[in-house]
Amino acid sequence: MKTRHWIFLFAFFVTAVKSQEEVEDSSLFRLVTDSGEDVSPGERGLLLYKGGTVCYDKFSDHSANAICRVLGYSRASNWTSGYHFNLIHQLGLINQLGFDITMFDVECGDDDWESCSYSTSEFCYHYRVFLSCAAEEPVDANLFRLVTNSGEAVSPGERGLLLYKGGTVCKDKFSDHSANAICRLLGYTRAINWESGYLWLKVQTGLDITLDDVECSEGDWGSCWFTTSHNCYHDKDVHMSCYTAAEEVEQDLFRLVTESGEDVVEQERGLLLYKNGTVCHDRFNENSANAICKELGYSRSLNWTSGYHYNFNFQFGFNITLDDVECGDDDWGLCSYSTSNDCYHLKDVFISCTSDVPAEEDSNPFRLLNELGEEASPGDWGLLFYNGGTVCKDYFSANSAHAICKEMGYDSAINWTSGYYYGFDYQRGFNITLDNVECGEADWGSCWFSTSHNCYHGYDVFMACDSGST
Numbered sequence: 001m002k003t004r005h006w007i008f009l010f011a012f013f014v015t016a017v018k019s020q021e022e023v024e025d026s027s028l029f030r031l032v033t034d035s036g037e038d039v040s041p042g043e044r045g046l047l048l049y050k051g052g053t054v055c056y057d058k059f060s061d062h063s064a065n066a067i068c069r070v071l072g073y074s075r076a077s078n079w080t081s082g083y084h085f086n087l088i089h090q091l092g093l094i095n096q097l098g099f100d101i102t103m104f105d106v107e108c109g110d111d112d113w114e115s116c117s118y119s120t121s122e123f124c125y126h127y128r129v130f131l132s133c134a135a136e137e138p139v140d141a142n143l144f145r146l147v148t149n150s151g152e153a154v155s156p157g158e159r160g161l162l163l164y165k166g167g168t169v170c171k172d173k174f175s176d177h178s179a180n181a182i183c184r185l186l187g188y189t190r191a192i193n194w195e196s197g198y199l200w201l202k203v204q205t206g207l208d209i210t211l212d213d214v215e216c217s218e219g220d221w222g223s224c225w226f227t228t229s230h231n232c233y234h235d236k237d238v239h240m241s242c243y244t245a246a247e248e249v250e251q252d253l254f255r256l257v258t259e260s261g262e263d264v265v266e267q268e269r270g271l272l273l274y275k276n277g278t279v280c281h282d283r284f285n286e287n288s289a290n291a292i293c294k295e296l297g298y299s300r301s302l303n304w305t306s307g308y309h310y311n312f313n314f315q316f317g318f319n320i321t322l323d324d325v326e327c328g329d330d331d332w333g334l335c336s337y338s339t340s341n342d343c344y345h346l347k348d349v350f351i352s353c354t355s356d357v358p359a360e361e362d363s364n365p366f367r368l369l370n371e372l373g374e375e376a377s378p379g380d381w382g383l384l385f386y387n388g389g390t391v392c393k394d395y396f397s398a399n400s401a402h403a404i405c406k407e408m409g410y411d412s413a414i415n416w417t418s419g420y421y422y423g424f425d426y427q428r429g430f431n432i433t434l435d436n437v438e439c440g441e442a443d444w445g446s447c448w449f450s451t452s453h454n455c456y457h458g459y460d461v462f463m464a465c466d467s468g469s470t
Helices: 002-009 061-070 176-185 201-205 286-295 312-316 398-407
Strands: 029-032 045-049 052-054 075-082 101-108 116-119 128-134 144-147 160-164 167-169 191-196 209-216 224-227 238-242 254-257 270-274 277-279 300-306 320-327 335-338 349-354 366-369 382-386 389-391 413-418 432-439 447-450 461-465
Touching: 029 128, 045 101, 052 128, 061 075, 061 101, 061 116, 061 128, 075 224, 144 238, 160 209, 176 191, 176 209, 176 224, 176 238, 191 335, 254 349, 270 320, 286 300, 286 320, 286 335, 286 349, 366 461, 382 432, 398 413, 398 432, 398 447, 398 461
Parallel strands: 052 101, 167 209, 277 320, 389 432
Antiparallel strands: 029 045, 045 052, 045 128, 075 128, 101 116, 144 160, 160 167, 160 238, 191 238, 209 224, 254 270, 270 277, 270 349, 300 349, 320 335, 366 382, 382 389, 382 461, 413 461, 432 447
């Protein structure tokens, strides 16, 4: 039965090569969406010739460029083959209105159609050509917008919902190249980061999905292709933020204030304000604190925490004006954030900043620190740090403790444990930078570990090392 179906679907034709004059009329070619409409410039479409599809046999980049030029474009953005539209539609079984295969073996010596040969009869499976073409005219940057959940344009660096022609963009095939290309269209240098999901459920579900399969080979829109039809859901809507140069960041956005509303002195902990509102701790980390301290004219952050550290009524008197502050480095120009929030004042951020530049550390990545942030004395308990972050207890053992103490110049470990011994607020101010430290012997050379983690600060390792330092 399967053989009969294939015979029914596919036919054998005798090869007949046609001259180039037959396709001098660009109307013989079309690029269409899965609804049969003509594509937009740059949009991927099914290639049609005289109302039928084109077989991918012998098709090449030269073939794609030549056909795009016949269609009035400057070049091809990309091409592929396969079942990218509904399979039943491609095989022509919808009300007997499907497509025949009308062009085969398109072989071109260069990007000019006069160098091409082809056939209008041959044997081929339904691996049809899909093609996108680049227009000579510049792309209208106004096609894209980044908006807040109230529909307003985002500020530079602020995370927003990505819109294309007023609808959302699906994350399928989306990449860092796609994000960079779109940010550049919007006048920025590059993307900071991107993600997808139901971040603003009510807003997103009220919009159409207008762009899908945005695939870019580099961070330039000319390298991208896409489709305006989709098979997506709003849980894949793209949200992103774009980079602006550090000197373009508006000054005096931040303040650190005491409970009386006055500016703090150096190294004093203060409530962090952004445009005279508080900052939520969601996604906030050590990089975020350092970046903001630098914006305030300091060299770095001493520490940060969150909570009701001032009178409740004092904090409650402010709006929350900044949320989801996520920084990949201690440079504010590399941070993303949102000016809308789903937060409450129990998450208000407090920071202390300093102008002191820390002394250059040796190459040893491990440190044991007391609750004041100072080196623990030999024999005393300390919170274990690796490259400035805490260490998770997963797979940690006596061998792990002995090996690390030896790395720090001690003879051995006295003991180790884990928990919130310095307090939740203190420990969560650090990243977790080491996990799964598993050692076969009391020597670091026998250990393996991970610098990514699935841990929380209740598992932070505390140790004491033997006082016989070398």
